[in-house]
Amino acid sequence: MILYEFEVKSILEKLGVPVEPSCVVSSPDDSLLHSCLRTIGPPYMVKAQVRGWGRGKRGLVIPAETEDGAVQAVKELFSSSYEGQRVRYVMISRKVQVRREYYLALMLDADSQRILLLASREGGVDVEKLARQPGGVLVQTIDPLLGLRDYMVRRVAEHLGLNASEVGNILRAMYTAFWSYNMILLELNPLALTDRGLVAIDRKAIVDDDALPLNSNLSEFAARLQEELSEVQRISLKEGFTVVEVGEGGIAVVGNGAGLTMATMDYVEQAGGKPGLFLDLGGGASSERVEKALLLIMSLGKYDKVLMNILGGITRCDEVARGILRALERVGDVRLKMAVRLSGFMEEEARSLLESRGVRAFRTLEEAAKEVIS
Amino acid sequence: MILYEFEVKSILEKLGVPVEPSCVVSSPDDSLLHSCLRTIGPPYMVKAQVRGWGRGKRGLVIPAETEDGAVQAVKELFSSSYEGQRVRYVMISRKVQVRREYYLALMLDADSQRILLLASREGGVDVEKLARQPGGVLVQTIDPLLGLRDYMVRRVAEHLGLNASEVGNILRAMYTAFWSYNMILLELNPLALTDRGLVAIDRKAIVDDDALPLNSNLSEFAARLQEELSEVQRISLKEGFTVVEVGEGGIAVVGNGAGLTMATMDYVEQAGGKPGLFLDLGGGASSERVEKALLLIMSLGKYDKVLMNILGGITRCDEVARGILRALERVGDVRLKMAVRLSGFMEEEARSLLESRGVRAFRTLEEAAKEVIS
Amino acid sequence: MAILVDESTRVLVQGITGRQGSMHTLEMLKYGTKIVAGVTPGKQGEKVHGVPVYNDVFSALEEHPEINTSIVFVPAAYAPDAVYEAIDAGIKLIVVITEHIPAHETLKLVRYGKSKGVTIVGPNTPGVISPGKCKVGIMPADYFAAGRIGIVSRSGTLMYEVASRLRSEGFGVSTAVGIGGDMVTGLSFEDVYSMFVRDSETDAVVLVGEIGSSKEERFAKYFSELKVKKPVAAFIAGRSAPPGRRMGHAGAIVMGDVGTYASKVKSLEAAGIPVAKSLLDIGRVLSSVLKTNLARTAL
């Protein structure tokens, strides 16, 4: 889950990272807006809160010199959208006089299987460019059993040409946040040098979805996300499905396991079919979950064909078959063309269940795919 | 440094370990004594506070049923001594109704180079006996990079037949204390099971002397120890000497390095001499420190001979020689018979310095020892 | 020989009384795996399909010192603790079936395991099977015929699919290893491949990858620098997937443009590893590497 900037700000602020004064409104008519503007005082930076990057380039950050200008900017942002999503929150910050911008980040790197601390003398959008120059970005590895050590702080401070104790306070807070909130990524970009020292004026974080049910520090943020979900997303999250719209095709590809479902989709495309939806049931799907997945697909109204590829194992084929039959019963008159490939644990039971109700079950992916592509 | 029981109690109490009500007085006339007794209420356990073990066996723990009895006990304890030291503090505790006694300890084990968590179903003095039976004491290793994990808590609770969440709270507090106060040993003995759950009614800890100057959590305890030191101990601590009275002999053995000084003392004894004092100067002794060490020995008035064995390296022989000469100058008319063996870094300079003032410097330990033994 | 598990494997099942633990204990026993004990706190004295249950790993090991492998079915919230216990008790191979363990937990766990010389398979893995010898996992055994091809896969069901296609084309498997689908796993492709290279019963390796992360690219680099090799054929899922999102600037800094299907295929092919473009092609590609490479890589 990508956190909102204002959520990350509140985490960092609690941990003692210097930030600018700001407030957040959830509509242009928010009763807090005017008192907020007065408390903060001009000049302002008015920033749409979005779950993603590239906000600046899309005009979703607007500077304003006056209260009126800020009100105008807030209105404008609430009528904007970001990747098809309407803007739900707008943050109004005191605009800070920046002498220089830096970049600081912590990330969990899947490849090196370490935590990486990244630091650059150039904040903002130039970081990626800078990274291609040798020595442009300092990459310091942090061993998870050791944690952040003083020598790392010294190296970063040295690289940035900044005071080690100030940088140390920020890094220690970041490292604490990283673990306390299961952050896979935490970026301060830019970290601004002002006349009063360092201020983290923009910040982003991604938290590990697997930690959401386990880490109570995250419940507030998880609840906010929950409210924003579409029906499809809500069901997917609840049932453990991964659902991705992959194109304009009419074939929904369903499988158990991400790799298998992807490979199935790849095959459909190679065989000339047009996949439109990817749905991974996850491991050990029960009949209820299979039923829900199919009802979900039907509810979207975009797909006229379903190719389901199930390899039994932790998943029982007969459970899958029962789920299919229950879904078909529920919707009654079905326009959906359905091809099921089943193999593995309880395969024969599944096949006879399905065929007793006139649903064809194939032994190979090739046969099943042919059915929906033709 | 061995902490006082009341010091350990205050640490554990802050960390949430259940303890009995108690207070500490520093003299039988302490103005707090009566209000203390009233607040706690009878029956009482009156306990001398000593830096060591075996208090019970020496009659330094006295139960009292009434206020008067407790006052009596306090008086008695203040007139007692422990290993030659007068009792400086007495703790009055509410006597707790004990259903069963357990033993819990954390120690830094030099040999396995791990932290050991020890747990026994039998508290009090039987622990050592119990340890000889297989399974009598549970020994759980804790990896310092991993820390205390839930499975360890479960194992201990299981072994003791106690509730895991109650034991867990105590163990987590102990583990925190162990690291926050650089404890080499922390013992709850006994940990008592009462009608209101577990209560740590006696507790001991040793902290690492090397942490005293570095860990501010320890300053309060270090300051208390400082007040109790004799002049010799104070100087030794300040200068980094290790001074031990080893017997009734008149020879003070001085060396640079514990191993060398011990070996020198061993040699003296084998050659028929009677060592009385062991003094390790430590590494890199300056002339000032050598001077102070010699003045210290003279101030004790018990030793008429000094054998000094110095191997130069990090220590400069000429510095040692200067220190000797300065000490001799200071005391003027010296009764002390002094034999010095010097070897290594700046040996020749040292030898000529000493001999110019009539102090004999030997090349071998055998010769030097002969001088003081004869 | 095979790798990781074989006839000498003696298994402890952690979380044996749970639904999954119990069901797969039975399946493994049916396959012939030597399961000697199980653990569930508070259930000491019970039996699951005849296997005795203990409260903790230490107690199980006291009674069954022959245990050399553990399989973990404990739920995500408690799984790390279960694995730490197994590591500290001295078990050297731990297969973690559990999914949804937070990545931070796994990161520490894997690092700790490595520091103690412990091999962790998973988490979120179907496990390991050496057909005809031993299965420590949840994979349907029928898909895996015994033979001389090693399989290493990030994905579970896709590994079954690949195994079953190999079987239908006459290839058997020496050992199949699911390294697990999570961000952080105990084993990398490189780790497993190097075991196959040393295994006298493996002639070639099928690598089953997917888009995302740079695990395949890293393997390609490793492979291209190796001196002693066995032939490898690869399959990568996700050719038709739309591009995923990157992790902000940090992702771009650290990973560059890797992780896509194109990047993976390019890296592997540049290293001399042919990539089957379709599931149907795997057998053919494998046959081709076996023919062309055997001569120069025979050990």
Place this chain on the structure above:
Amino acid sequence: MAILVDESTRVLVQGITGRQGSMHTLEMLKYGTKIVAGVTPGKQGEKVHGVPVYNDVFSALEEHPEINTSIVFVPAAYAPDAVYEAIDAGIKLIVVITEHIPAHETLKLVRYGKSKGVTIVGPNTPGVISPGKCKVGIMPADYFAAGRIGIVSRSGTLMYEVASRLRSEGFGVSTAVGIGGDMVTGLSFEDVYSMFVRDSETDAVVLVGEIGSSKEERFAKYFSELKVKKPVAAFIAGRSAPPGRRMGHAGAIVMGDVGTYASKVKSLEAAGIPVAKSLLDIGRVLSSVLKTNLARTAL
């Protein structure tokens, strides 16, 4: 060959601008040790006896990738951090001269080093010397003649004394290692001895111990179970010391009655290791083990 340090050793001095660091840098240079760089935060660009100084270990290694050994003179409060930096930068042998590092810090440090395959000598050690080849330490070089006897010692100055007695009786040293006098150290007697056993330039080992802890008893047990051995002669300081205090019940539970002079001598002798009863005796005892044992332990 020798062990730990030899002609191929390239040294980084951490804390080079301090009094001790600077003085011993000079001494080591005089001995012929190849010191290629030093580190003191904030002093980059300076030189100490001609050795360039860097702000951090990573910078030093960038300029001098040949560094394979570090010697640490950093004060106790900062020494652990310095060692962590050296470990993380990839240096595989670290000699920690610093004394008074709290035991908890050393415990973590040593464990961390081991988990990364790093050898830590010390803390509170005089260091390591392979006479005629390389000295990474603070010992007075004159005491150590080159030869074929390995020395391993807990104590610093006592190690010099023993070396000088060996020299005066005609024995030279292959390598002398001070494992350090602290409670927790990076190397044990066993670790160093096993290196000597593998070293073709070492014929026998002199073990210099002292009372307290059970390091000597553990070595005796280890030695008695070894198959391939070289002769050992021991000396233990503290025969005349009054008994020390034990660490409460826990000490008794864990250690029993070990740690005394009598216990150490008994354990060593039972394992077949003769103990010199006096400093004057070491040469004779060493000669005797060389004669009686060489035949059966020649490698």
